Amino acid sequence: MVREALAALLGLEGDIEVVAQVARGEDVVGAARDAGAQVALLDIEMPGAMTGLDAAAAVRAELPQVRVVIVTTFGRPGYLRRAMEAGADAFLVKDAPAGQLAEAVRRVLRGEKVIDPVLAAAALSEGADPLTPRERDVLRAAADGSLNADIARRLHLSEGTVRNYLSTAIQKTAARNRAEAVRIALERGWL
């Protein structure tokens, strides 16, 4: 519904034409190629296995002439960082005024980058993700309230190892327990 609504909004602009819409990240590259798109507008949170950031990287790799605009619900600095690493040209949050959307499309077509300066500052001041891949796995597995034993079974680890990884993750996030660590890592876009 939101996708179709944003398409309607862009369609009202005389100089912009919506040439394709897809629901899943896996379908982005194909649709963009078939429709001859000049700009791809992607949400980070999408159904399916592929996130909008993955789709952005795929577009950048396979259709380098296509500009990528990321629109997301959550203005997490970590998202911005990862979007830039994935090769995005613009990064917008959904609670920005609607006019910024069309404006961003026009500007990336002129070769400009479009980034909220406040968010950019936050992303830079925050520092990079300090978690190792395994710490991320364990933290993600702990997010739903699983017991250490469950996590150990799911990741084929010993229970003590799970405790060790969680302990380091808790310290790196400056949290006091796993729940706080999960919340902080989520806010920072590290999961």
Place this chain on the structure above:
Amino acid sequence: MVREALAALLGLEGDIEVVAQVARGEDVVGAARDAGAQVALLDIEMPGAMTGLDAAAAVRAELPQVRVVIVTTFGRPGYLRRAMEAGADAFLVKDAPAGQLAEAVRRVLRGEKVIDPVLAAAALSEGADPLTPRERDVLRAAADGSLNADIARRLHLSEGTVRNYLSTAIQKTAARNRAEAVRIALERGWL
């Protein structure tokens, strides 16, 4: 951005006119009255103190002739229940096709109720919220990973009492610890 986009979408329909838009729940009743709206379209998750459900109840109380359509990101059965209790005429989730939005507006104007039958069945089979107000408070306070001592201080309770309330909440949600209880209660729309 999403609000303006949905307004653009509805504006494309010949028989529907968007007469007002507001960002915060507190402004809904005033704007609906001033604009002479026939239908109020409300999101549950809104900035400001007033949720969309509160706004729905306010509209129902002060402008009884105005139909209320709830649109929400999360199709939680508890949300549906609370929306109906607040006097909503329609309940839509945002990942439904865009056409359903205009269709719902037309149908509530004809006096019909619009509810996804799958969600209705889920809401009925799930049973009502079993939590007492205090259990809800404590569970909400525990959601961010606070220690028992923090929660006790924040709610002016003893630490043991916090443990007791959490224990009963954990049993009522059939969870194994507080984190799981929080997740389940959130999914059910009990918080």
Place this chain on the structure above:
DNA sequence: TCCCGCGGATGACAGATGTCATGGGTGTGG
């Protein structure tokens, strides 16, 4: 009147969690 649910509290106990020291193996870069 009596019972029951709710709010609030205490104490005791078992189990889960977080920390630390310490060990091993692997791979990568200087």
Place this chain on the structure above:
DNA sequence: CCACACCCATGACATCTGTCATCCGCGGGA
């Protein structure tokens, strides 16, 4: 070759968490 980071594990320990029994006071129904 050595240092270093990462991965995985164990054991010990302190603390936090979850459960249970038990108590008090209050108010609403039967």
